[in-house]
Amino acid sequence: MAEEEDIGNGAFQRAPLVFPGRSGGRSLWLVVLLAILGAALCFVVFATGRIAGTRAEYALRDRALAAFPLAADSLKGEIEKQRMIPLVLARDGAVQEMLRSPSTANEAALDEKLRAIARDAGSSILYIINPEGVAVAASNAGEPTSFVGSDYRFRHYFTEAMADGAAMQYALGTVSARPGLYLSSRVDGPEGPLGVVVVKVELDRVESRWLESGFVVFTTDERGVVLATSVPQWRFGALSPLSAKEKQTARDRLQLPGVTFEPVPLSRRGDNLVTATPESRSAGFVAVSQDLGKAVPGWRMSLLIPADAEISSAVMTARVTTLLALVLVGFVIFIIVRRRRAARQRQEVLVLLNAELEHRVELRTAELQSSNEALAGEIAERENAEERVRRLRDELAQANRLSILGQITAGVAHEINQPVAAIRTYAENAARLLGIGRSQDTAENLTSIVAMTGRIGTITETLRSFSRRASGSMGPILADDAIDGALSLLSGRIRDSGVTIERKRIDPPPIVMASRMRLEQILVNLLQNALDALKDQPDPRVEIALAENGEMVAISLRDNGPGLAPDIRRSLFMPFVTNKEKGLGLGLVISQEIARELGGSLRHDDTGHGTGTSFTVELRRAA
Template sequence: MLLTRSYMDEASSQAGSALRLAVAALGGHLSRYEPLPALIADHDDIEALLQAPNDPALRRIANEYLNEINGLLESSDIYVMTPDGNTIAASNYEMPGTFVGQNFDYRPYFQDAIAGRQARFYALGTTSLKRGYYFSSPVDVDGRILGVIVFKVDIDSIESSWRGGEYKLFVADPEGIIFMTGSPEWLYSGILPLDAARLARTQASRRYAEAELRPLPVAESVYYGQHLMRIAGEGTTREYLRLSHYMPEADWTVNVLLDTASVRTQARTALIAILLFICLATLGLAVLWQRRARIEERLRLQEETRNELERRVDERTADLARVNEQIELEIAERRLTEQELRKTQADLIQAGKLAGLGQMSAALSHEFNQPLAAAKTYADSAALLIDRGRVPEAQDNVRRISSLIDRMASISRHLRNFARKPNEKLGPVPLPDVIADTLEIVAPRLKAADAKLIVQLSEETLIVKAGPVRLQQVLVNIISNAADAVEGLDDRRIMLSARREEDRVIVEVRDHGPGVPAAIAERIFDPFFTTKGVGKGLGLGLSISYNIIKDFGGNLSVENHPEGGAVFRIVLDIAASVRAAAE
C-alpha cells in the first residue's frame, strides 16, 4: 500500500510537469492571436466597409485584405459582421464554404463584441465543420460600434502533438464536454452527466453544431489525495491518474491522464523484489545454518559410512558373481531353446507341405492315371500296327507315349522339390519362375475345383529376397485355400497379380468366394485354426505361410475385396542386386 502511494505521488509529480507544459503551450499559442482582431478592426478598409456595407468595391477590397492577412498570420479564417450578425466580408470569400452571407448572431463571441467587449469562444464551425478558437473585437468608429471583426484560430496542430505520447491530454468546456483530445474516440464525449440543462446551454450557442454528443463511461475516485478516473471502452476498463488545470481566460479545463497500470506494476514489482530479498536473506541464513549442521553430521557419520560401504562392497561382489553364473546358465538355455524352436519351425513347415501333398493326392492320382491309361492304349495300338507292318503310325504312338512320360516326370519333379526341406539361406529369387513351378503343383487342385487361375505380372523384372522352395510353399497354400473358397460357386475365378512399388514387391491372390468373416480375421493366421471340416486340414497352412514371409522380412495380410471375395497380400523386399542396379 505504501509503495503504491509513493509511486502514485511520483507519477502525479511527472504528470503535473506534463500538465504545466500543455497549459503553457495552449496559452502561448492563443496569446499570439489575441491582439490581432482589434488591430484589424482599426484598419481603414474595414471601417470604410462597415460605413457602406453594400458597396461592392469596398467588399472586394476588404475580402482581398482579409485573405492576405489570413495567409500571413496562418490563421484559419477572418471575417467581418454587421450589427445584425450578417457576414459581409471573409478571408474565404472565394471558397465554396465561404462565410459571406452567413449569420452568426447566435454566437456568444458576436454578442459580447457587439456589446463593446473583446471576446473569446471555442466551438465547431457550423459552416466549415472545423473546430477552432474565435477571437472577436468590436469595430468602433467615433464612439459608435459599426460591426464585429472575428479571428478564428485552428487548434488541430496542437492536438496532433498530443497523440502517441505517454500521457493522454484533453480539454473540456464548462459543461464537461471534451473539445480537444489526443484520443479521437473521446471527442465530443461528456465526462459530466449530459442532463437537459447542460444540453440546452450547449445548443443555445451551437458550440458543437450538429455533432453528436455522448457520455463518456467514467467513474472517478480518490486514492490518498490522488484523483483516479476509470474509463470503459472496447470491452476493457482502464484506470488513469487525472490532473486538471482551469484556464479562466479560455474558459476551459486542461486534463492530463496517466495510465496507472504501469504505476501499480512498478509497485508490485518493487514489493515482490523486497519480499524476494527477504526470502533470499532468510534462505541464505537457513542454508548457512544447515550447512554447518550437515558438516558436523557428515564428520560424525563418515566413519560409519566407510565401514558400511566396505561391507556392502563385499556383499555386492558375491551377489554379482552368483548373478553372472545365473546369466551364463540362462544364455545357454536360451540358445538351446532357439535351436529347438528353429528345428520345430522347420519340421512344422515340412509337415505343412506334406499335409498339402496328402490333400492333393487324389487329384494327383487322377493326373497320373490319365497319362498311364493313354500310354497303355498307345502301346497296345503300336503293337498291332507293327504286326500289320504300319511302322510309321506305330512310331507316332511311341512318340506320344514318350511325351506322356515327360509330363508325368515334370509333375513328379515339382512334387519332389516341393516336398524336400528348403535351404535356410535367403537370396535373389525370380518371382515368375516360382509362380510357374507353383502352377504345376496346384494345377490338379484347380482342375478338381473347376477353378480358373488368371496370372497378371508387371512387365518389369520381379526378383525378390526369399527362399524359392518356401516361397513356393506359401503360394501353394494360398492358391489351394482360394480353390477351396470358390469350389461349387458360380464365379470360380482366382486372380494372381504381382507388381513393384519402390523397393517392395506386392503379390496379391484374390478369389471370388464368400470372403473372410470379421469374427475370424484376427485369428486366421493362428496355428491349428481352421474353418474346414474335420479331416480336411490341420490349420497350419496359413500360420506356416505367415511365419515364412516374416522370416523373409516381409508381411502377409488378408482383407475382403469391396466387390466380394478375399485378398491375400504378400509384401517382399526386392533383391539387393536389383536395388543396387537401380541406384
C-alpha cells in the first residue's frame, strides 16, 4: 500500500517486486476465469435466443389461430351457399314434373334454368340424374362436355343420396378431370324417389384466397388425404403413409383408381413447428389444425404460417441485444473498477483536503446560520403581511355585502311590511269571526297568517345568510339557486324600478363548484349595476342566461341600458374606477376576485352594438 500511495501522490515511483512463481499462478487463474466467463456468456446468449424463438413461435401460433376462422369461413360459406341449391331444386315442381314425365321441351327449359342458376350462384356444374343414374338435364347441356346422357350410378353422391336423401363427395370430374366437391339431394315424389339433383363446387376461388393470404392452407379427410389446398401439388397426397387397405379405401371413396397417395413433404419439428416444402425448398411453419365440424363432416383444416424468417429474426435480435447488453455491462464494470482504483489513489489527497474543508465549512455554517435566522424573520414577516392582505380582502368583501344590504334595505322593508299588514288584517278578521262562531272561516284566516309568516321568515333568512362572513368552503350547488337568491334579495328594487327580468334556463339545470353566498354576492353586484344603468330607460330589461361550455358553466347578465363609455371599459376592473356619482369603484373588483377564488372568472362582454352592457361569470362544472 505504501508503494501505491507514493505513486498516487506523484512523489516517487518504485519498481514493483516480482516473486518467482506467483505471476504464472495469477495468469493461470486469469485464463480459467476468462474461460468460465466466456462459457457463461455463450450460455446466456444461446438461452436468450431460445427463449426469444419460443416467444416468436407462440406469437405466430396466436396469429395462425386468429387467421384460421377467416380461412375456414371462406370454405364453409362457399359450401353452405352451394348446398342450398340442390335442396331447393329437389322441391321444385318443374324438376319433379320433368323426372316424372320426361320430354324434350321440359328438358330444354330445365337445362336453361339450371344454366341460369349455376351462372348466378357461381356453381361449376348443376345437373339432374334420374333413378337409373343417367343425367337427364344439366347446366352444360349442348356443350362438348355436356353431362346429359352420362351414367353416374358409380358415384357415391348418387347412391348415398338415393339411400339417405343427401350426400357429399370430393372427387375428380369424369369429363373435366378437375377436382371438386359434389353436393347432392334426392328428389322425392308421392310414388317414391324420382332422382337426384347434384351441384359440383370447384373450390378454385377459395383456394385462390388462401394463396393470396400468404398462408399454406389445406383440408384432409378422415384418412389424412389432402383435398382442397392452396398447394396444388399436395392434392391427394397423404399426411402419413397409408397401408394398402387404407389406400384402397381412399381410392374407393375418392374414386381415384390410379392415385398412390404419396406422402406430403410435411414433418413435425415440435409442438407447433413443422417443416414443409410447398415450393422448391423446405421451410419452417407454425401449424394449427381443427375439424370443420358439421359444415363439412370428416374434413379437417390445417393452416401454416411461415416461421423461419420471423423466428430467426427474433432469435438473432435477442442474441445480439443480449451480447451488446453483456458487453455494455462488462464495459461499465471495467469503468467502475478503474474509477475505484483511481478513487483509492485520490483518497489520501482528499483526506488532506478534508481538514481545510471542515474549517471552511465551520466558518460558512456560522454565516449560513446567521443568514437563515434573518431569512426566517423575513419569511415570518411576509406570511404575516399575506395574512393581513387576506384578512383585509375578506373584510372588504364583507363590507361590500353589508353595503349591498344597506342599499336593498328599503326594498326588503317594503317586502316585509306587506305580509305584516296582511297578518294584522287576517288576525282582526279571525277575532271577529271567532266571536260570531264562524270557526271554518277563522281557520282559513289563521292558515293565511301562517303562510305570511313563512314568507317573512324566508326574506329574513335570505338577508341573514347574505350578511354572514363568507367561508372558504366550496361545493356543488345549482346555479339557478344562486340566481334565485340574488333576485330574492333585490326583488323589491326590481319591482319598484319596473325592470323586466328574463330568465333563460337549460335542462338539466347545471351544477357548479362554488360557495352559494359568494356567487350570490357577485350576481347581486352585477344586478345592482344593471338596475342603476336602466334608471329612466324605456322598456328596461335584464336578461339572465345559462350556458354550458365543456367543463365550464357560464352565467351571463345583459341589460339594454346605454352601455359603458370606452374609457370606462378599458379600466373596468381597476379599483376606484366608476361612472356612478356615489360609487367607490370596488364592486366589480371584489366580484372578479371572488370569481377567481371560486376557480372561475368574471369578464365584460362586448355587445358590439354600442348599447347595453353584458357580464359573464364562468365557473367549473361539478363532477
